[in-house]
Amino acid sequence: MAHRHLGTAVGAVLATDALFHVYWTTGATWPAPDPRTLSYAVLGAVDVPFTPRTLLPLIAVLALAAGCVFARSRDRGGPVTRWGTLLVATGLLVRGALGLAWSLGLGVGAPFYGINLFLYTPLCLAAGLAAFAVAGVPRWAAAVPAVPLLLVAALLWGAYGWAPAEHREYRAPAGSQFVDTPLARFHYERAGSGPAVVLLSPGAAWTYAWRPQLEALRAGHTVYVVDLPGQGFTELRDRGLTWDLDGMTRAVGSFLDAVGLDRVALVGNSWSGGWALRYAQLHPDRVGSLVLLAPSGLADKDPRTWELMKYPVLGELLTNAGAADRETTAPGVRALFAHPELATDEVVDAMWAPNTFADNRAATYRLERGLDWRVTQDAMPGTSTPTLVLWGDRDTVLPVGRAARFGALLPHAEVHVLDACGHALTLDCAGRVSALMADFLRDH
Known part of the structure; x- marks a missing residue:
C-alpha cells in the first residue's frame, strides 16, 4: 500500500511538470514575465x-516517466516498468545531486539559486528516493544509481573542485600601463598621437591580438588597446560586476573615464565587437566611429562548444580542461586562422596562458551565459554611428554570411569581406585589416 501512495505522488509530480510544459507550448511564460526569464x-x-x-x-x-512509476506502484508492466522506474529514480537522484552543488553557489547565478534550493533539489531528491522504493528491484540493483551519481561527482569535481594551474610566469609585456578604478585595474597599451582610437581586446584574448594595428595606426592616432575585465592582465576590483552587456559596457565607460577620453573611435573583434557596438548604441555622443571585426551582436547561436558552456557544470568543465593543457588549446587557436603558419607557438602561448588565470576562466563561461545579443540586434536600425564591418570569408567561428546582415541592419555601415581570412582577423590578415581601418578612421 505504501508503494501505491509513493507511486501516485511521484507520478503526480512528473505529470504536473508535463502539464506545465504543455502550457508553455502555447507561448505563455507564466510564472515568468518573458521567455528568457522562464528559460x-x-x-x-x-x-x-x-x-x-x-x-x-x-x-x-x-508523461512516460509518470506512467511508468504509476504502473509499477500497481504491480503492472513487469520488468519493463520495474527497470523503467529505476531509471526514473536514477535520473531524479542525479538531478538532485547537481542541485546540491548548485545550492552551494556553484555554476549558476543568483536568479536560479532560490528556486533550485527550495523547490527543484528537495523535490528531485524526495521523488528519486520514492521512485527507487517503488521500483522494488533486487538488492544488488541498489548499486545501479551509484554509477551515474559517481559520474556526477566526478564531473562536479572537475568543474568546481579542481583548479588548473595559473601560468603567472607569463607576464604583461614591457611598455604596458595600468590604471586603477573602483571597477578594475585596467591593463592597456598606448602609442602614437592624434585622435583617440580605443581597441577592445577580443573576447577570451588580450591586447596582444591588436599588436599589428597598434603599430599601423600610431602614426596618425593616439591608440589605446585595453583588456576589459575577464581578459588578459586586467584585475577585477568590483565583484558585483555583471557578466553581460550592461557589465561590459560599464567597463568600457569606466576605462574611458579613467584615461580621460570623452570621444573616441571604438574598435572591437568578436565578442568585443558586440561590446563596442552596444556602447555606441548607449553612448553615441562618445563614439565618433565604430570598427567591428567579425563581431558578435546578432541573436544567432554560437559554435556548439560555446553553446555547451551555457550549461552549468559543462561550462566550468570545458573551461578548466582548455586551461589545463596548452596542447588542448593549440588546435582551437590555429582554427581561427586561414593561414595556419601564422598561428605560431608564440601566438598559441599568448592565447592560452592568460586564460589560465582564475578570473579569466570564470569570465569565459559567465559571459557566454550572460550576453544577450538580441539587445544589440534590435537596436541596430537606430544606430547612428558610422561603422566599418570587416569579416573573413573563412571564419570558422561566426559565419561570414552575418556580414551582410550587419550591413542591412546598420544604416551607416561599410562592409568588406576579406578573401582567405579567418576569425582572428587582426593577426591572420593584419596588413589588409590595418589598411582598411586606417582609411576609414581617416575619413571619419
Whole structure:
C-alpha cells in the first residue's frame, strides 16, 4: 500500500511538470514575465527557446516517466516498468545531486539559486528516493544509481573542485600601463598621437591580438588597446560586476573615464565587437566611429562548444580542461586562422596562458551565459554611428554570411569581406585589416 501512495505522488509530480510544459507550448511564460526569464528559471542560465520543438519531447519523456512509476506502484508492466522506474529514480537522484552543488553557489547565478534550493533539489531528491522504493528491484540493483551519481561527482569535481594551474610566469609585456578604478585595474597599451582610437581586446584574448594595428595606426592616432575585465592582465576590483552587456559596457565607460577620453573611435573583434557596438548604441555622443571585426551582436547561436558552456557544470568543465593543457588549446587557436603558419607557438602561448588565470576562466563561461545579443540586434536600425564591418570569408567561428546582415541592419555601415581570412582577423590578415581601418578612421 505504501508503494501505491509513493507511486501516485511521484507520478503526480512528473505529470504536473508535463502539464506545465504543455502550457508553455502555447507561448505563455507564466510564472515568468518573458521567455528568457522562464528559460533561466527552469534550466538555470541556459537560453533555450520554449517552443513546441523543444517542449514536446520533454512532455513525452515526463508523461512516460509518470506512467511508468504509476504502473509499477500497481504491480503492472513487469520488468519493463520495474527497470523503467529505476531509471526514473536514477535520473531524479542525479538531478538532485547537481542541485546540491548548485545550492552551494556553484555554476549558476543568483536568479536560479532560490528556486533550485527550495523547490527543484528537495523535490528531485524526495521523488528519486520514492521512485527507487517503488521500483522494488533486487538488492544488488541498489548499486545501479551509484554509477551515474559517481559520474556526477566526478564531473562536479572537475568543474568546481579542481583548479588548473595559473601560468603567472607569463607576464604583461614591457611598455604596458595600468590604471586603477573602483571597477578594475585596467591593463592597456598606448602609442602614437592624434585622435583617440580605443581597441577592445577580443573576447577570451588580450591586447596582444591588436599588436599589428597598434603599430599601423600610431602614426596618425593616439591608440589605446585595453583588456576589459575577464581578459588578459586586467584585475577585477568590483565583484558585483555583471557578466553581460550592461557589465561590459560599464567597463568600457569606466576605462574611458579613467584615461580621460570623452570621444573616441571604438574598435572591437568578436565578442568585443558586440561590446563596442552596444556602447555606441548607449553612448553615441562618445563614439565618433565604430570598427567591428567579425563581431558578435546578432541573436544567432554560437559554435556548439560555446553553446555547451551555457550549461552549468559543462561550462566550468570545458573551461578548466582548455586551461589545463596548452596542447588542448593549440588546435582551437590555429582554427581561427586561414593561414595556419601564422598561428605560431608564440601566438598559441599568448592565447592560452592568460586564460589560465582564475578570473579569466570564470569570465569565459559567465559571459557566454550572460550576453544577450538580441539587445544589440534590435537596436541596430537606430544606430547612428558610422561603422566599418570587416569579416573573413573563412571564419570558422561566426559565419561570414552575418556580414551582410550587419550591413542591412546598420544604416551607416561599410562592409568588406576579406578573401582567405579567418576569425582572428587582426593577426591572420593584419596588413589588409590595418589598411582598411586606417582609411576609414581617416575619413571619419
